[in-house]
Amino acid sequence: MNFVTPEIAWAPLLPIMIVLGAAAVGVLVESFVKSPHLRRVTQLWLSGAALIVAGVAIVAQWMALDGSAGTEVMATKITVDGQSLVWQLMLVIFGFLSVLLFASRTSAGEESFTALGSVPPGSVEEKLARRAGLKVTEVFPLALFAVGGMMLFTCITDLIFLFVALELFSLPLYILVALARRRRLLSQEAALKYFLLGAFSSAFYLFGAALIYGATTQTDMASIGIAVNVIGDKDGILLTGAVMVLVGLMFKIGAAPFHSWVPDVYQGSPTPVTAFMGAATKAAATAALVRVMYLAFAPLEWELSWMFWAVAIVSMAVGTVLALVQTDIKRMLAYSAVAHAGFILVAFAGLEQQAISALPFYLLTYGLATIGAFAIITQVRERSAEGGAGAEAVRLGQWAGLAKRSPALATAMALFLLSFAGIPLTAGFIGKFEVFSAAVAGGGWPLVLIAVIASAVAAFFYVRLIVLMFFTDIPEGAEDTVVVEQEPLSRTVIYVTAAATLILGIVPAGVLTVMEDAAVFLVSGS
Amino acid sequence: MNPMNYVILAAILFSIGSAAVLLRRNAIVAFMGVELMLNAANLALVAFSKIYGHLDGQIMAFFVMVVAAAEVVVGLAIIITVFRARQTISLDEPAELKG
Numbered sequence: 001m002n003f004v005t006p007e008i009a010w011a012p013l014l015p016i017m018i019v020l021g022a023a024a025v026g027v028l029v030e031s032f033v034k035s036p037h038l039r040r041v042t043q044l045w046l047s048g049a050a051l052i053v054a055g056v057a058i059v060a061q062w063m064a065l066d067g068s069a070g071t072e073v074m075a076t077k078i079t080v081d082g083q084s085l086v087w088q089l090m091l092v093i094f095g096f097l098s099v100l101l102f103a104s105r106t107s108a109g110e111e112s113f114t115a116l117g118s119v120p121p122g123s124v125e126e127k128l129a130r131r132a133g134l135k136v137t138e139v140f141p142l143a144l145f146a147v148g149g150m151m152l153f154t155c156i157t158d159l160i161f162l163f164v165a166l167e168l169f170s171l172p173l174y175i176l177v178a179l180a181r182r183r184r185l186l187s188q189e190a191a192l193k194y195f196l197l198g199a200f201s202s203a204f205y206l207f208g209a210a211l212i213y214g215a216t217t218q219t220d221m222a223s224i225g226i227a228v229n230v231i232g233d234k235d236g237i238l239l240t241g242a243v244m245v246l247v248g249l250m251f252k253i254g255a256a257p258f259h260s261w262v263p264d265v266y267q268g269s270p271t272p273v274t275a276f277m278g279a280a281t282k283a284a285a286t287a288a289l290v291r292v293m294y295l296a297f298a299p300l301e302w303e304l305s306w307m308f309w310a311v312a313i314v315s316m317a318v319g320t321v322l323a324l325v326q327t328d329i330k331r332m333l334a335y336s337a338v339a340h341a342g343f344i345l346v347a348f349a350g351l352e353q354q355a356i357s358a359l360p361f362y363l364l365t366y367g368l369a370t371i372g373a374f375a376i377i378t379q380v381r382e383r384s385a386e387g388g389a390g391a392e393a394v395r396l397g398q399w400a401g402l403a404k405r406s407p408a409l410a411t412a413m414a415l416f417l418l419s420f421a422g423i424p425l426t427a428g429f430i431g432k433f434e435v436f437s438a439a440v441a442g443g444g445w446p447l448v449l450i451a452v453i454a455s456a457v458a459a460f461f462y463v464r465l466i467v468l469m470f471f472t473d474i475p476e477g478a479e480d481t482v483v484v485e486q487e488p489l490s491r492t493v494i495y496v497t498a499a500a501t502l503i504l505g506i507v508p509a510g511v512l513t514v515m516e517d518a519a520v521f522l523v524s525g526s
Numbered sequence: 527m528n529p530m531n532y533v534i535l536a537a538i539l540f541s542i543g544s545a546a547v548l549l550r551r552n553a554i555v556a557f558m559g560v561e562l563m564l565n566a567a568n569l570a571l572v573a574f575s576k577i578y579g580h581l582d583g584q585i586m587a588f589f590v591m592v593v594a595a596a597e598v599v600v601g602l603a604i605i606i607t608v609f610r611a612r613q614t615i616s617l618d619e620p621a622e623l624k625g
Contacts, residue, residue, distance in 0.1 A: 118607065175600060175604070178607060188608050188611055192604055195604050207570065211570065217574075
């Protein structure tokens with residue numbers, strides 16, 4: 001037993017170091033900048049700038065790839081290849097849009113986050129903190145830590161280090177969920193549930209990784225793949241370990257039957273956090289699932305395919321059916337997210353090469369529409385007792401006749417919903433088409449058939465909301481109960497995501513080519 | 527003594543831990559169950575490491591310990607906040623979220 005100092009090529013990690021470094025600086029800003037207002041502005045500029053610089057660094061690396069697959073940063077542990085760069089860029093974009101949402105305020109000057117996280121909801125201390133104008137600006141560094149962890153998550157090729165990155169991005173999210181300004185009891189309860197179930201699933205993942213180490217003597221994915229081929233007879237320890245690892249990752253994607261946290265957390269979190277988590281966590285977890293499946297468990301494809309089929313079918317069924325009966329719009333979108341997790345898993349049927357380029361595109365379209373839809377939810381608010389904007393109007397009934405209040409918002413929402421449903425001319429259609437054709441190529445046509453039926457049923461509740469917004473009159477006497485906000489930051493996010501959803505739906509060729517170029521893994525030779 | 531026994535012990539501890547998470551209604555006890563599961567994974571890593579004569583598994587166990595400690599910090603913070611708001615940490619009690 002002797003140690004060999006690992007050689008680390010730091011340069012390809014630059015984007016991740018920028019994001020995590022800015023997060024550390026953000027923590028210092030928390031201590032040294034006293035005025036809450038100044039702190040908010042500083043944090044917003046710091047995190048926005050860090051994410052833009054990180055994005056530029058990722059694009060520069062992509063340009064520098066020039067046909068090569070990528071760089072092995074640390075032998076068998078971290079690999080920055082084209083595939084991970086595409087995911088990293090996507091996460092940085094989601095992070096940037098979410099940071100804008102985090103900073104947005106209502107016309108009454110109210111943020112989405114509580115004034116002081118440590119005081120009990122409804123207490124005198126809370127009122128005092130609110131009157132003193134305190135702000136929880138730690139949300140910006142927390143979001144940066146989460147983005148940095150997710151970026152790391154997409155380029156790790158070792159099962160145990162994947163666990164470290166998994167926790168690195170989960171822990172900040174648990175805290176963010178608990179910080180809602182309104183309905184704080186709900187928010188704290190959601191955080192508790194998310195934390196306990198998240199930690200439970202991480203423990204499953206870790207024990208699975210330990211069992212795989214036991215069965216193959218390896219923890220890095222490529223060597224596990226080779227070892228599995230060599231072992232020949234696939235013993236119980238190996239299969240149990242593989243299933244436990246997949247359970248941990250599928251929990252993060254939010255697939256049924258591991259979805260029990262999804263509706264509660266989507267509903268309870270502050271809406272900007274829901275937008276961030278809904279888009280980014282799913283993308284990061286899918287990126288890791290792709291790498292684990294294609295590098296480590298490809299030889300186990302036959303043994304594990306039943307799990308993907310079962311989870312995909314259950315997710316699509318549960319997500320679609322339960323979304324039909326929801327009356328809370330955040331909860332409805334949460335169940336729709338469960339159904340989308342099912343669509344993601346459909347692509348893994350047969351482990352086709354095509355799926356490696358289809359999945360990033362699908363997650364990009366889904367993430368943009370998710371952030372846009374939740375950004376719109378932050379803009380539609382109840383009228384408070386003082387006449388200004390109050391809590392978010394999340395009951396479906398309150399959205400009746402939204403097109404008359406704000407045609408632009410209603411149109412953008414309709415676009416996002418059509419994209420979720422996969423209607424042509426929206427990005428969601430191209431995404432679904434790519435994912436389903438990858439599954440058909442892998443022999444998963446029965447699964448695709450079920451997915452198409454699920455999409456058709458799901459279209460019902462999306463269209464129901466569109467009808468409610470456009471063709472239903474505002475109920476008598478309710479004309480004054482809903483306020484539509486005009487917050488510039490949120491509006492920017494909404495228009496940018498709407499434009500992207502439309503552009504990716506009409507001219508997807510450029511982005512699809514990039515995804516195809518990125519569909520190569522750099523496999524460490526061992 | 528056969529080191530494989532330690533792996534079996536790890537599996538037993540893991541099962542006890544997951545049973546605690548699923549069955550106990552006190553958030554702190556459920557959380558202790560999660561910690562037990564993580565420690566079971568550590569024991570398995572170290573036992574396999576001993577069997578194969580690698581250092582890898584033992585080093586991994588250190589990383590897991592650090593992560594578990596960070597998790598305790600966040601977890602207890604959330605549990606204490608919930609306790610302050612509700613004066614209880616029973617997992618049956620919070621029932622604002624349904625459906």
